[in-house]
Amino acid sequence: GHDLFTGLTRLGDNCLILGHRVSEWCGHAPVLEEDIALANMALDLIGQTQLWLGLAGEVEGRGRDADALAFRRDGWDFRNLLLVERPNGDFGQTLMRQFLFDAWHAPMLKALEGSSDDRIAAIARKAGKEVAYHIERSADLVIRLGDGTEESHARMQAALEALWGYAGEAFIADAVDTRLAEAGLMPAPESLRATFDETVNAVFAEATLTRPESDFAHQGGKQGRHSEHMGHLLTHMQWLQRAYPDATW
Amino acid sequence: GHDLFTGLTRLGDNCLILGHRVSEWCGHAPVLEEDIALANMALDLIGQTQLWLGLAGEVEGRGRDADALAFRRDGWDFRNLLLVERPNGDFGQTLMRQFLFDAWHAPMLKALEGSSDDRIAAIARKAGKEVAYHIERSADLVIRLGDGTEESHARMQAALEALWGYAGEAFIADAVDTRLAEAGLMPAPESLRATFDETVNAVFAEATLTRPESDFAHQGGKQGRHSEHMGHLLTHMQWLQRAYPDATW
């Protein structure tokens, strides 16, 4: 029960926090088509958040719905990867963060379609369709900007170097992951690494980007140890629910 | 009673919000001496906030202390000038904002020393000593950067143009101001304009800066109509008190 709750909040919190970050771009994108695409991505991710956290609340059985989980939990109760809480930086960093996430997210959802829990499989099928489009788009843009001008190449390479240390966390299992995998509820994290590597290697090659040598991975997000950025994000995200706890919206 | 409360929150909120803005620089100033000076300024302003809002709470008589007023009021109940909530921008904008504020603040406190309310006069005397140093410092820096390099001159001129429209609000009386002035509690806002003009004209001349022609003044802060920036500032400033309302700190 509690393992499943943790696993589901990991899925939901990734979508929530990344969706939040992406939504910060609204009205500030480098080109109008990207304003639209980024809003669309944020929208998909918020929709997926509703599903995952909704199910998490149901599994928990303590009467918390998706909104309660999103807007009333403390920072240390969030279970998202450190990657998704990284600040937006320039458009290159936002894009690279998205691509690294998508390259894990797509095979993750694919694997979740085979979950022994039908509710998980159903959500994964729905989300998987959206994410198939996300990875197509982010890979394409990484290639175009990696193999664009000298400046766009340099910025994409810098983004890759800044973010690569946050790509590995998703593939490192802890005891919860292991138990969830044994129960057939969710895939073993490390089982997704090969597909991820294949995707990113192919895309980096076409984008003329160099994959960093060190595979050092920052960890902690999945266990609730976040970065300083997370606290600042929550002051915005949870503001109204915290400031006016008696209100309905 | 209520007029005096309003007048005191105007004084206290100016210090609070400007102190908050200045404190955002901590650890990020262009030179170590400025890290120290900015922290010192913020410290003075927060200290003055405690005095003004403490007295405001006392005058109100509803059991709210300075912390309750600072951390539990809604945005529309704040009475600070729009000037002090302007974002920091570059160091030039922070400095120009400070100078324009100090050039009003110093004569304001001087005049408040003659308040018919002894408590106000006492606070004004104490704060006045600190602010005498603030204006000396900010005027000096405006001169040095205005008459520095071409770039520093251009940045200071741009800062002046961006902020000048926020300098006038302090001198425009509303009904509360008028009643407070008639009661001898606080000076009439427009009575401070001559000293302000003298100060800024002299400093701009030495700084080789051109005072903007239009004296258009944005208004609203004194009546609780703030800018979008204010709401974002409050999400940080009030976060802990809002998120954990039962805690003492």
Next chain:
Amino acid sequence: PEKLAAFQARIDAGERIEPKDWMPEGYRKTLIRQIGQHAHSEIVGQLPEGNWITRAPTLERKAILLAKVQDEAGHGLYLYCAAETLGISRDELTEQLLSGKMKYSSIFNYPTLTWADIGAVGWLVDGAAIMNQVPLQRTSFGPYARAMVRICKEESFHQRQGYDLIRKMAEGTPEQKAMAQDALNRFWYPSLMMFGPSDKDSVHSTQSMAWKIKINTNDELRQKFVDQTVPQAEFLGLTIPDENLKWNEDKGGYDFSEPDWNEFYEVLKGNGPCNADRMEARTRAWRDGAWVRDGLMAHARKQATRRVAAE
């Protein structure tokens, strides 16, 4: 002159003018100005609402707001495309916006200060916009009229969502009610200004109406808006901030106070509460995004070269 008469005859007959058709230079210029301004308004209009996306209080409200702002960007896109058929590029239009040569709707120079403002923008601002735009579905220029059909459909959906949001606030806690009333207080007169000054003071109106670029007078539309909105406010239990508001049986509409036109002209001159912030945000987005646009162009050129080489 003959051409001109024929052109006017087509318009009078209710025909649509299409991009390849002959048209007078004034018609083209007026349309570019109007469509461009409208497109810019959609783009700048993302900002006041975007201001609350990261603070939306529920997941559903966040999704609704995201979808709405996305629609606005989409409207901007249709309209820039419509303007392009008149021979001006999106980049040229953008540069005219950023240089201050072209304007956007002044309403977006007002701030969104509380969550209720997001409701007020939907209810009042989109409401006024629809009032302006519905007749434009019958405007004489084909691409513009067709863009308007699509836009109006989405806008009326937004307006309902805005009304629903502010209704929740008006029915909520005392703080929420206060936010709702405050939002109405601040957005009422700026919304009335959206129809422009009285036509008797407006220079371009006569020609634009003859060309069917403009269909109704500003005062007609403003009256219609007030008549529609007052009962909605009453239903919410909110008070329109106008002491002179009164039903006038004779004219079958409300009497109401004029907005402060001095304020209108000040905002137009750049002295609105947010003019500088809005332009700074758009300028920064454009400037910081230059490397992205350049990178995409460079890649496209490389690809084209590679294709040629491979042939």
Next chain:
Amino acid sequence: PEKLAAFQARIDAGERIEPKDWMPEGYRKTLIRQIGQHAHSEIVGQLPEGNWITRAPTLERKAILLAKVQDEAGHGLYLYCAAETLGISRDELTEQLLSGKMKYSSIFNYPTLTWADIGAVGWLVDGAAIMNQVPLQRTSFGPYARAMVRICKEESFHQRQGYDLIRKMAEGTPEQKAMAQDALNRFWYPSLMMFGPSDKDSVHSTQSMAWKIKINTNDELRQKFVDQTVPQAEFLGLTIPDENLKWNEDKGGYDFSEPDWNEFYEVLKGNGPCNADRMEARTRAWRDGAWVRDGLMAHARKQATRRVAAE
């Protein structure tokens, strides 16, 4: 060699070395590295605490924190001045920090995640720093020793304030208690690392101790810190995150677990949770502030020229 012997004799006699005195190149270099690193630590150390200044929960707490961070900047200033007496400028030292050639204390590569962390930094981090610094008041280099006297006084004040802060948290609501315990959990081992690896693994220790640049061994100081801190934690009702912690009657001190030295070396290599963020913040401050420094210099030159012209 004769000079060297005389130098060592002065040190052994407890004399202070002053900037103008002869000193071996190795002594100078070691001191520059140590003082510079210490100065950088004060500067970078502003960041984790600065992270909470805008969210301090009361006016008094905000004032205390501001004063503390201001003191740290002040300590940085004394220390850069002490280093300057050895012939290296503040700008040179800063550039070595930003290029990664010089380090700062690794502890500042850990994040401050809750308000309780501000207490933990004062209590544990400043506590460990004081333990390191108190003996340095007797270090052989005069300017460094004098800077340390001043710094130690302020640091012990900070430590008391930090302890007071975390005490309030430990005595507070369940959430506050959880934050306090969590802060201790996260800062305990990094604080133990602040004394450095065991001296048997440390290369420079013997020479530095002979020169009285280093007074105690790392292990001595670490033991002292543990013995001082454990009862304080008990008083707070907080649990040290170490299952092996146990009073050892024989040695008159606590037995405790070693920190994870792999983690220590990873952080040193740049892989700590905040290394990149800290360096980015300092680099940006330095780069964005260039025009200010240049402007001030240019004005000073102009003034000098004007003075000469007036004479």
